[in-house]
Structure formats: C-alpha cells, structure tokens
Amino acid sequence: MSAVDAGGPVIRVRGLRNQFGAQVVHENLDLDVRRGEILGVVGGSGSGKSVLMRSIIGLNRPAAGEVSLFGEDVTAMAQDERARIDRRSGVLFQYGALFSSLTVAENVEAPMRELRSLPAPLMARLAALKLALAGLPASAGAKFPSQLSGGMVKRAALARALALDPELLFLDEPTAGLDPIGAAAFDQLILTLRDALGLTVFLITHDLDTLYTICDRVAVLSQRRVLAIDTLDAVAQHPDPWIQDYFHGPRGRAAQSSAQRHGL
Numbered sequence: 001m002s003a004v005d006a007g008g009p010v011i012r013v014r015g016l017r018n019q020f021g022a023q024v025v026h027e028n029l030d031l032d033v034r035r036g037e038i039l040g041v042v043g044g045s046g047s048g049k050s051v052l053m054r055s056i057i058g059l060n061r062p063a064a065g066e067v068s069l070f071g072e073d074v075t076a077m078a079q080d081e082r083a084r085i086d087r088r089s090g091v092l093f094q095y096g097a098l099f100s101s102l103t104v105a106e107n108v109e110a111p112m113r114e115l116r117s118l119p120a121p122l123m124a125r126l127a128a129l130k131l132a133l134a135g136l137p138a139s140a141g142a143k144f145p146s147q148l149s150g151g152m153v154k155r156a157a158l159a160r161a162l163a164l165d166p167e168l169l170f171l172d173e174p175t176a177g178l179d180p181i182g183a184a185a186f187d188q189l190i191l192t193l194r195d196a197l198g199l200t201v202f203l204i205t206h207d208l209d210t211l212y213t214i215c216d217r218v219a220v221l222s223q224r225r226v227l228a229i230d231t232l233d234a235v236a237q238h239p240d241p242w243i244q245d246y247f248h249g250p251r252g253r254a255a256q257s258s259a260q261r262h263g264l
C-alpha cells in the first residue's frame, strides 16, 4: 500500500453518468468501497451492475463523473499510468471468460506475460501456486477450459484474476450457474482468500446466500444510482419495493433462515 491511499476508500465513484443512446443507465451515482471489505452489489436485471463494474475497471468510458482507485483519480489518466493502477486489481468476468485455445495454466500466466519481465519457469511456478490458491488440483493446469466443469472454470478464472497478486478483486456473478454446494464452496473460498490476502472485493451477485454468508455490506442499484448501501440487515429495512421484495420475498426468507441455521 502506498502512503497516498492509506485509509481512504479503495474505490470512490462520484457523480457517475452512463448513457447508451437515449438510455440513461446511471445518473449521479456515488459509491465508496472500503479497504478489506466484501461489498455485494445487487439490483434488478439491467440495473447497470456490469456497466458500473466496467466503468470502474476502465472498460467503459462514463459520460460524466469521477472514478478513483487507491486514492487516485483514474478518469482522465493516461493509458500507461492507468495500467500501473490496473495491475493492482484482478477481475473475474461473468462466465469466466478464459481463452479457450490456451491451457488453464497458460490462461493464468497470460496477465504475467503482459508484464514481459518474468522468466517462463517462474511464471509456471506462480501459475501452479495460483491454481492451488483457487482450490484446483495441479493436474488442472494442463487442461483446456472446455475440459473443466463449470465450478472448475470459475476457479481457473479466479486463479487468473489472482495472477498479479491484486489488492482489489472484481467478481461478476461468480456463483451463477453453480449448484448450491459448489456455490457455497466458492463463497467460502472468496472469504478465505479475502482474509488470507487482505483483499478488497467488489462482488456483483444475484445470490442471496452469498450476501448472507460473505458480504460485509450490500449496495443496491436502482433508479440509476446506488439507492442504498449498508449492512445487509440495514439495507433490508429500506422501504423501496424492489428491496422489500428481494430481501423479504420467499427466496430472501429462505436465505435468511439458512444463514441463521448456520449461525451466521
């Protein structure tokens, strides 16, 4: 951690506006993500969760507003300067987004190759370490993504996101498509890695169990902005109809009672 970013939020978004043609997705959106927290980002389909993540990681240029990472305003940063900041983040995209023509180990090495400074044997050793961190057997490294189960693809994508020892991890619906047991195991892995590596985690999810078991705070995207951001219990009290339906509908009640049964 540099002296500059000690203490302040790791992600700070102010007055964000995103628009595609006539469709305004975000308007005057503010968000702070605190160091070391797992922030769950929820919202209806099309509420702009992925666009928000893409705006923060620099894949989407906002129409207006400011994004700061680690205390530095990245909105108007030159590309090489931005690359220096980007190396401190890892991203797990929805569906994993692995290169299908590369082996799993080569996928994990891909971000290291971009640095052009590491010898091949070291990259191979680091890739093996990242795969182990993500809970994959060593034998997975030589396989191609098409030879892996859905859960293993997610773990391989997580290993790749961890390739450059990030401080900040972005996860876009990491448990989507996993069976409940696989999803719960993945949740625990994220929690363990956050604790062991001191990560800050921006986590988009539809999975209420994930919110109940691993998120420190929850941000709800609605009406083009972050409508509520707080602990899950506090957010669940918000009178907004979508929030009430989401947290207190049948699925919300089931996730809550499951969390209570497990003493969370």
Ligand SMILES: Nc1ncnc2c1ncn2[C@@H]1O[C@H](COP(=O)(O)OP(=O)(O)OP(=O)(O)O)[C@@H](O)[C@H]1O
Pocket: 020, 025, 043, 044, 045, 046, 047, 048, 049, 050, 051, 052
């Ligand atoms: N590149 C783009 N061009 C045009 N419209 C876009 C683009 N990217 C996103 N959108 C639109 O912006 C809105 C928000 O999309 P986004 O993918 O962020 O939603 P989301 O909250 O992540 O949804 P979901 O939960 O279904 O994944 C959608 O209406 C989408 O169609």
